[in-house]
Amino acid sequence: MSEEKKNAKTVLRELQDRIAQDAWDAKKRGEKVGWCASNFPQEITTAMGISVVYPENMGAAVGAKGGGQRMCEHAEGLGYSADLCSYARINLAYTDLKECPELEIPFPDFLLCCNNICNCMIKWYENLALELDIPLILIDIPHLEEESCDADRVKYIRAQFDDCIARLEAITGKKMDYDRLREVMAISQRSSRAWLRAVGTMANVPSPFSGFDIFNNMAVACVGRGTVEAAEAFELLADEYEALAREGRSSFKGEEKYRILFEGIACWANLRTTYKALQSRGINLTATVYGPAFSFLYQNLDELMAAYALVPNCNCFERELELRVRDGLQNKVDGAVFHMNRSCKKWSGNLYEMERQFREKTGVPTVIFDGDQSDPRCFSEAQYETRIEALTEIMEAGKGAGRNG
Amino acid sequence: MADILTMGMDVGSTTSKCLILRGGKDIAASALIPAGTGTSGPRRALEEALEKAGLKREDMVCVTATGYGRATFPGADYTVSELSCHALGAHALDGEAKTVIDIGGQDAKALCLGPEGKLLRFLMNDKCAAGTGRFLEVMARVLEKDVSDLAEMDALAAGMTPISSTCTVFAESEVISQLAKGADLCDLVKGIHRSVAVRTASLMHRLGVEAPVAMTGGVARNAGVVRALEKELGTPIRVSPLAQLAGALGAAIYGWRKQGERE
Numbered sequence: 101m102s103e104e105k106k107n108a109k110t111v112l113r114e115l116q117d118r119i120a121q122d123a124w125d126a127k128k129r130g131e132k133v134g135w136c137a138s139n140f141p142q143e144i145t146t147a148m149g150i151s152v153v154y155p156e157n158m159g160a161a162v163g164a165k166g167g168g169q170r171m172c173e174h175a176e177g178l179g180y181s182a183d184l185c186s187y188a189r190i191n192l193a194y195t196d197l198k199e200c201p202e203l204e205i206p207f208p209d210f211l212l213c214c215n216n217i218c219n220c221m222i223k224w225y226e227n228l229a230l231e232l233d234i235p236l237i238l239i240d241i242p243h244l245e246e247e248s249c250d251a252d253r254v255k256y257i258r259a260q261f262d263d264c265i266a267r268l269e270a271i272t273g274k275k276m277d278y279d280r281l282r283e284v285m286a287i288s289q290r291s292s293r294a295w296l297r298a299v300g301t302m303a304n305v306p307s308p309f310s311g312f313d314i315f316n317n318m319a320v321a322c323v324g325r326g327t328v329e330a331a332e333a334f335e336l337l338a339d340e341y342e343a344l345a346r347e348g349r350s351s352f353k354g355e356e357k358y359r360i361l362f363e364g365i366a367c368w369a370n371l372r373t374t375y376k377a378l379q380s381r382g383i384n385l386t387a388t389v390y391g392p393a394f395s396f397l398y399q400n401l402d403e404l405m406a407a408y409a410l411v412p413n414c415n416c417f418e419r420e421l422e423l424r425v426r427d428g429l430q431n432k433v434d435g436a437v438f439h440m441n442r443s444c445k446k447w448s449g450n451l452y453e454m455e456r457q458f459r460e461k462t463g464v465p466t467v468i469f470d471g472d473q474s475d476p477r478c479f480s481e482a483q484y485e486t487r488i489e490a491l492t493e494i495m496e497a498g499k500g501a502g503r504n505g
Numbered sequence: 506m507a508d509i510l511t512m513g514m515d516v517g518s519t520t521s522k523c524l525i526l527r528g529g530k531d532i533a534a535s536a537l538i539p540a541g542t543g544t545s546g547p548r549r550a551l552e553e554a555l556e557k558a559g560l561k562r563e564d565m566v567c568v569t570a571t572g573y574g575r576a577t578f579p580g581a582d583y584t585v586s587e588l589s590c591h592a593l594g595a596h597a598l599d600g601e602a603k604t605v606i607d608i609g610g611q612d613a614k615a616l617c618l619g620p621e622g623k624l625l626r627f628l629m630n631d632k633c634a635a636g637t638g639r640f641l642e643v644m645a646r647v648l649e650k651d652v653s654d655l656a657e658m659d660a661l662a663a664g665m666t667p668i669s670s671t672c673t674v675f676a677e678s679e680v681i682s683q684l685a686k687g688a689d690l691c692d693l694v695k696g697i698h699r700s701v702a703v704r705t706a707s708l709m710h711r712l713g714v715e716a717p718v719a720m721t722g723g724v725a726r727n728a729g730v731v732r733a734l735e736k737e738l739g740t741p742i743r744v745s746p747l748a749q750l751a752g753a754l755g756a757a758i759y760g761w762r763k764q765g766e767r768e
Contacts, residue, residue, distance in 0.1 A: 490588035
């Protein structure tokens with residue numbers, strides 16, 4: 101059977117669609133399906149052959165397709181505060197409405213929560229468990245204050261990991277095959293290494309691709325990295341980027357005049373506006389925490405536990421800062437754009453200090469703008485434009501004096 | 506270059522400022538109309554400045570638009586952000602200024618200047634209108650005063666009635682409730698000014714305050730706010746009589762420099 105070779109973008113999009121369809125098919129077959137937090141150890145469900153879907157991804161997609169405000173307003177009408185995360189509000193509105201024209205996901209039989217991405221998420225999932233009267237499995241990963249994840253923490257997380265498997269076996273009737281788990285771990289490593297290889301090409305000048313593409317590709321990195329198809333797709337992506345880099349070419353539209361770090365979740369509801377303001381000025385995104393965020397590197401089960409404690413949102417400020425400074429310097433940024441994401445308490449809480457220290461340590465100009473991941477009411481196009489324009493003027497003026505850093 | 510005329514047009518959210526510059530240095534004429542983008546203000550400011558100078562638009566070598574409505578101002582040769590223009594303008598008004606506070610109709614900016622008025626870094630207020638000119642307008646309306654009366658009232662205050670809300674709407678309610686309690690109007694004005702100063706000072710501290718500090722924008726005309734800010738920052742603030750025209754001046758200088766690069 102011969103088939104024209106597809107590019108990585110197409111393969112990733114089709115894979116994302118297939119993973120979503122798999123969940124619907126599993127539901128139709130009468131299998132138990134879960135809702136899952138984005139940083140939950142996917143190795144468990146992938147190895148057990150359990151379908152899960154990701155409300156955070158749904159929140160992003162609904163935001164991008166223009167349904168964010170309507171869903172958020174519905175949730176607020178139910179009594180949820182407008183200060184809550186818009187992913188949570190969209191999902192809670194969907195739970196109430198049972199429909200959403202922009203995107204629907206199968207309703208869950210159980211919930212998998214992991215607070216290494218956000219502690220507010222626990223309350224969101226507890227509420228879902230109550231509303232839907234279904235079991236909630238929480239893997240609690242303590243916030244890391246140290247440079248590494250110590251043995252006690254590994255033991256604590258491992259105990260929950262084992263408990264989660266036992267509970268999932270009881271809920272779904274599927275057994276964990278530990279040989280299969282090791283296989284999934286190996287595949288996940290392959291995916292993570294390929295993902296890092298792909299995003300690592302951003303260090304080239306010009307970067308071989310438009311950095312906003314990461315916001316699209318990371319969906320599969322989040323939901324499917326334990327599958328061979330995902331590993332192959334990311335290897336294809338990395339190969340494509342490396343080929344472009346070798347030829348000095350880029351898929352970024354126009355000349356890459358400036359390179360920036362974009363801090364925070366994308367404004368899905370205003371993705372085009374936020375992108376165009378940058379792209380039209382020749383500004384390419386070449387650094388984002390999403391580069392390293394979905395790479396979980398480990399050699400064995402204990403290291404897997406540690407890897408899930410070392411994800412960006414679970415770390416102390418100093419590590420988070422170091423990650424961004426290193427990423428920014430490696431990828432030769434001329435400036436940085438910080439998204440004050442009103443939804444995300446974890447991300448916006450230390451944003452002013454993150455911006456100040458990043459600016460001082462890298463020497464590049466920075467700008468902060470107000471917005472939200474999926475609630476368009478928090479974003480002002482005119483304010484964003486002014487800030488980006490001024491940042492561009494500073495970067496332009498700085499070019500004469502050579503790159504900062 | 507010595508005699509060429511460049512025009513700077515600062516189309517703000519509440520006022521329109523036009524300034525004609527001769528040779529990148531001498532102000533030939535200026536005009537300020539209290540109506541901003543989307544109104545007849547920009548056109549009237551342009552016409553008034555030209556009339557004062559006895560010139561025609563064709564006499565301008567270039568027109569540079571800045572401010573909130575810069576993109577919609579017709580016929581501009583250049584559009585530049587108000588951040589860069591205020592930096593240039595503030596430097597032209599006070600060559601020693603290292604840090605600039607600009608409070609306009611709907612935003613507050615803290616600018617750090619390098620040599621020749623080069624903008625090194627900046628911070629702006631978030632989406633909220635608290636601490637901006639609009640905030641003061643709303644408060645003046647509640648007090649049944651004109652915004653231009655506030656500075657004098659502040660100077661007459663014997664004490665201060667603190668306003669703690671940072672939200673414009675909540676602060677308005679707080680002022681109303683203080684009025685109902687019989688608070689002294691001048692003390693209230695002083696409290697309002699302090700709330701603006703505290704909010705602006707936090708922006709300044711995040712940026713890093715390096716003296717000398719200058720202030721531009723419409724709110725710089727309010728000596729009460731300036732005094733309150735000096736107290737919060739612990740440093741004197743320099744205010745030029747042309748502070749409100751700094752953006753338009755910077756735009757005209759920008760145009761002049763661009764002409765220099767071309768020649």
